[in-house]
Amino acid sequence: MAQLIQGETGEWEIVIGMEVHAQVIAKSKLFSGASTQFGAEPNSQVSLVDAAMPGMLPVLNKFVVEQAVKTGLGLNSKINKVSVFERKNYFYPDLPQGYQISQYEYPIVGEGVIEIDLPDGTVKEIGITRLHLEQDAGKSLHDQHPTKSFVDLNRSGCALMEIVSEPDIRGPEEAAAYLSKLRMILRYLGTCDGNMEEGSMRADVNISVRKPGGPLGTRAEIKNVNSVKAVQQAIDYEVQRQIEIIEDGGEVDQETRLWDPNKSETRSMRSKEEAHDYRYFPDPDLLPLHVSNDQIESIRTTLPELPDQKKHRFMDDYGLSLYDASVLIAEQQRAQYYEDVANDNDAKLAANWVINELLGILNKNEKKLSESPITAENLSGLIKLISDGTISGKIAKDVFADMYDTGKAAADIVEEKGLKQVTDTGAIEAIVDEVIAENPDNVEAYKGGKDKLFGFFVGQVMKKSQGKANPAVVNELLKKKLG
Amino acid sequence: MSLDEQTVRKVARLANIEIADSDVDRIGTQLSGILQWVEQLGEVDTDNVEPLANVVNIDLHLREDEVTDGDCADKVLANAPEETQGFFVVPKVVEQEG
Numbered sequence: 127m128a129q130l131i132q133g134e135t136g137e138w139e140i141v142i143g144m145e146v147h148a149q150v151i152a153k154s155k156l157f158s159g160a161s162t163q164f165g166a167e168p169n170s171q172v173s174l175v176d177a178a179m180p181g182m183l184p185v186l187n188k189f190v191v192e193q194a195v196k197t198g199l200g201l202n203s204k205i206n207k208v209s210v211f212e213r214k215n216y217f218y219p220d221l222p223q224g225y226q227i228s229q230y231e232y233p234i235v236g237e238g239v240i241e242i243d244l245p246d247g248t249v250k251e252i253g254i255t256r257l258h259l260e261q262d263a264g265k266s267l268h269d270q271h272p273t274k275s276f277v278d279l280n281r282s283g284c285a286l287m288e289i290v291s292e293p294d295i296r297g298p299e300e301a302a303a304y305l306s307k308l309r310m311i312l313r314y315l316g317t318c319d320g321n322m323e324e325g326s327m328r329a330d331v332n333i334s335v336r337k338p339g340g341p342l343g344t345r346a347e348i349k350n351v352n353s354v355k356a357v358q359q360a361i362d363y364e365v366q367r368q369i370e371i372i373e374d375g376g377e378v379d380q381e382t383r384l385w386d387p388n389k390s391e392t393r394s395m396r397s398k399e400e401a402h403d404y405r406y407f408p409d410p411d412l413l414p415l416h417v418s419n420d421q422i423e424s425i426r427t428t429l430p431e432l433p434d435q436k437k438h439r440f441m442d443d444y445g446l447s448l449y450d451a452s453v454l455i456a457e458q459q460r461a462q463y464y465e466d467v468a469n470d471n472d473a474k475l476a477a478n479w480v481i482n483e484l485l486g487i488l489n490k491n492e493k494k495l496s497e498s499p500i501t502a503e504n505l506s507g508l509i510k511l512i513s514d515g516t517i518s519g520k521i522a523k524d525v526f527a528d529m530y531d532t533g534k535a536a537a538d539i540v541e542e543k544g545l546k547q548v549t550d551t552g553a554i555e556a557i558v559d560e561v562i563a564e565n566p567d568n569v570e571a572y573k574g575g576k577d578k579l580f581g582f583f584v585g586q587v588m589k590k591s592q593g594k595a596n597p598a599v600v601n602e603l604l605k606k607k608l609g
Numbered sequence: 610m611s612l613d614e615q616t617v618r619k620v621a622r623l624a625n626i627e628i629a630d631s632d633v634d635r636i637g638t639q640l641s642g643i644l645q646w647v648e649q650l651g652e653v654d655t656d657n658v659e660p661l662a663n664v665v666n667i668d669l670h671l672r673e674d675e676v677t678d679g680d681c682a683d684k685v686l687a688n689a690p691e692e693t694q695g696f697f698v699v700p701k702v703v704e705q706e707g
Binding site for chain 2: 172176187190270278
């Protein structure tokens with residue numbers, strides 16, 4: 127679904143690669159024993175290693191290495207048995223070492239691929255170039271004082287995975303789908319919480335434009351894009367900017383630009399260009415990292431069923447559409463809830479009720495699935511009552527609303543309110559006769575060829591039965607009686 | 610390899626070191642001398658020699674993921690020229706974040 131943009135001189139193709147920084151879920155930092163918990167008092171979770179005091183030495187966190195390997199496996203990527211930590215040199219007040227310990231030439235994870243699901247129902251593969259481990263920087267606050275910046279080093283030294291994609295992404299929708307899928311995979315794996323508001327997942331977007339199929343254009347790197355929506359907005363803005371420059375006879379500068387969510391524009395960060403000479407070299411405090419085959423295989427056994435596997439299983443085993451399966455697997459808990467409901471029920475009917483009714487009402491009330499007053503067991507009970515003909519689909523919606531308000535089981539509500547569907551042919555026949563007797567004009571018209579009136583008769587019978595008459599029986603009797 | 614004036618100024622800027630115009634020539638000559646000295650290593654034939662990360666045969670030491678450090682903001686901030694409410698206070702830097 128390559129999206130082409132119409133410019134004044136013809137069509138343009140968008141080429142995007144993404145670098146996503148994901149904070150690794152771990153109790154302590156990459157190279158120190160300080161806590162990683164979010165929201166602590168400033169500088170209370172800083173060891174002398176993180177503060178870069180002279181003589182302090184980094185010691186690598188074993189669990190973080192396992193998390194990185196696990197993520198690599200989840201991204202269908204090659205795990206590199208030898209990787210090397212290097213120093214990336216630059217100066218900034220929230221980087222006390224004067225360098226960031228990162229991986230450069232030899233990252234822990236190499237090439238891989240993930241599937242993204244596009245809005246038009248198609249699937250596309252996006253290549254993963256690499257994943258490497260690195261330290262996060264501290265946090266600067268610029269709005270607390272007119273002439274000073276405040277620095278908190280709590281985040282300094284927390285472990286990040288930088289996940290780099292191939293330039294396979296062709297537009298804002300694909301970029302959004304990529305980021306969503308990546309986030310989903312990390313959350314399934316339990317290696318990153320994917321919380322973009324708290325900054326535990328951040329994206330840099332490399333954007334260029336070219337004539338379809340032509341050579342790659344010069345790219346700009348957009349930083350500070352911190353939500354799926356911002357990624358789409360930043361791409362839309364940046365693509366227009368680049369096309370205008372080229373069509374006016376200019377050239378796009380290869381540069382770093384900053385997304386400003388308030389003004390909805392990108393702007394140049396020229397001052398950072400000079401610092402781009404990072405002078406990487408292997409960190410002399412750290413030996414090369416070795417990961418053995420045994421370690422990799424033992425981590426592989428801890429992998430959960432991943433989103434795409436679950437998606438395909440839902441399509442194959444439950445006969446769901448790609449769309450329904452994609453919605454249900456978006457969160458592990460949602461997928462589990464669905465399976466609990468679908469277990470011994472009509473799987474497609476279960477999918478409809480979970481997606482359209484349950485997620486719909488939760489969304490409307492701004493509630494999470496974990497806060498749902500309707501348990502999977504109770505929803506399953508409701509669907510059973512529909513399937514075995516105890517209640518009609520229409521009555522079921524009223525029962526559902528009651529279940530949401532009261533948390534009661536469907537069967538109890540049906541019992542209390544006497545909502546059981548009437549399937550007794552004799553009782554329905556009496557109502558049908560009544561309706562026919564009350565509407566001689568319409569009976570005449572129907573017999574004269576106004577077929578559409580059939581719906582009117584069904585409606586009248588349902589109304590008289592307070593919605594409880596079995597629609598199939600009503601149809602059958604009416605057809606017989608109206609001839 | 611001999612360093613020209615432009616390179617000397619670039620290296621100084623990357624290292625965040627201010628140098629006086631009158632020092633550029635002298636420092637350039639000194640840096641060139643150091644580089645020439647190190648470049649002698651290039652005379653050694655290293656074809657078919659594996660890179661060596663360490664002269665003793667040990668593996669990288671890894672630690673368990675436990676919180677064993679931190680909670681010492683007073684020590685961390687002890688040398689800060691300026692601090693307030695637990696933060697380091699530095700001259701305003703606004704170029705990186707919006």
